[in-house]
Amino acid sequence: MTRQTTPSRAVLYVRISDDPEGSEKGVDRQEADCRVFAEAQGYEVVEVFWENDTSAFKQRTITLPTGEKVRRVVRPRFRAMLGLLARHGAEAMIAYDLDHATAQAIEAVRGLTADGPVKRVTDELSRLGREAERAELAAERWEQIANRLDAQRATHRAEDDESVAALRKAEEAAEQIRAEVAQPLIVQAEHDGAAYLAAVEDETAASARLSTVGRFGRRKALTKHRSATEQTQTLRAQVRESWCEPPRTAEALPAWAEQRTKRHAEHDPRVIDAAQHVEAARAERETMRKRHEQEHLALLVSEYGAERVRLDHLGMRMTNPRRDARDARAKAAMTGAEADELRSLPIPEAAARIEAKRAEQEQRKQQAAERARQLTDPFEHDPHRNAPRHEGPTRGL
Numbered sequence: 001m002t003r004q005t006t007p008s009r010a011v012l013y014v015r016i017s018d019d020p021e022g023s024e025k026g027v028d029r030q031e032a033d034c035r036v037f038a039e040a041q042g043y044e045v046v047e048v049f050w051e052n053d054t055s056a057f058k059q060r061t062i063t064l065p066t067g068e069k070v071r072r073v074v075r076p077r078f079r080a081m082l083g084l085l086a087r088h089g090a091e092a093m094i095a096y097d098l099d100h101a102t103a104q105a106i107e108a109v110r111g112l113t114a115d116g117p118v119k120r121v122t123d124e125l126s127r128l129g130r131e132a133e134r135a136e137l138a139a140e141r142w143e144q145i146a147n148r149l150d151a152q153r154a155t156h157r158a159e160d161d162e163s164v165a166a167l168r169k170a171e172e173a174a175e176q177i178r179a180e181v182a183q184p185l186i187v188q189a190e191h192d193g194a195a196y197l198a199a200v201e202d203e204t205a206a207s208a209r210l211s212t213v214g215r216f217g218r219r220k221a222l223t224k225h226r227s228a229t230e231q232t233q234t235l236r237a238q239v240r241e242s243w244c245e246p247p248r249t250a251e252a253l254p255a256w257a258e259q260r261t262k263r264h265a266e267h268d269p270r271v272i273d274a275a276q277h278v279e280a281a282r283a284e285r286e287t288m289r290k291r292h293e294q295e296h297l298a299l300l301v302s303e304y305g306a307e308r309v310r311l312d313h314l315g316m317r318m319t320n321p322r323r324d325a326r327d328a329r330a331k332a333a334m335t336g337a338e339a340d341e342l343r344s345l346p347i348p349e350a351a352a353r354i355e356a357k358r359a360e361q362e363q364r365k366q367q368a369a370e371r372a373r374q375l376t377d378p379f380e381h382d383p384h385r386n387a388p389r390h391e392g393p394t395r396g397l
Helices: 025-041 076-086 102-114 116-212 218-243 253-266 269-304 306-313 321-344 347-376
Strands: 008-016 043-052 059-063 069-073 092-095
Touching: 008 025, 008 076, 025 043, 025 092, 043 076, 043 092, 116 218, 116 253, 116 269, 116 321, 116 347, 253 269, 269 306, 321 347
Parallel strands: 008 043, 008 092
Antiparallel strands: 059 069
């Protein structure tokens, strides 16, 4: 027997056929020897089944788990041990000698495990175990994918925050430079605009005096009006040359000055240089955004495959590894619970449940195949489909 790499559970079966005094010395010695063997082979003994003073030949009628009535050697403790093994309470049986199990008992065990309900239950439990293990592995893989996506997302977020900070800094610096350049221009524009508006007022006053002055003062009033008009024209020309348009009223002078100096400030070399820094920061941010999209797409393709990513971009599927991990964990738990429930049932009942489930699955599969066939050919049972052509309305898609 190969030594176990991990402790496995075993039951001990000890029997003596003739113990008229009931001293149980024979079975005591068998148990001691079996325990020594179990320890040497790495087994954990979970239970000991004694059959003291029990015949190996006396038979009576019993009912097998399959429902068949047969003549067998009856040993209650041996049957109890078989039940424990069938319920996966242990993985091995250790007996003092094979003849203590008898050929008929060995045949009975072979019949239980080679065909019928025990094999069905064992196979189903093995399948459920493999399915639960696959689900657990899938959940671990989804969680690893989610962690890699989260890590990439965190890296991109940090780079994005850094880019936003750099752009904001460039914009604030540009605004500061623009304000520094514009301030003296605004002062000059307000000065020029105020001088022009004062000249307009003087011209208006001179014109009013000219219209009211008498004969003897007319020459002087005319001279002042001419001088005021020339001054207004001179200042208007200067304002237009410097600021394009003169202000209209004193109330509008501050807004006029700010508006007219804005364009002048934009042509200042310092403002132009600052604006170029802002545009460079924006271009770098756009380049980073496109790189992030490409890196994210590449990671999705490496984890999910190109086809699923394509469907995801078309809106037909949504990649959500956290959800997939939760679904896989739930499937593993559900499969494990199903296996535990089967283990808790008697073998015949568990086998019957397995058969019922298989029949139900087969029925659903047939129904799905029938629906798919009908969707493929909706007019298969249409009596008019293959009929000869005739006058009147016909069916069609």
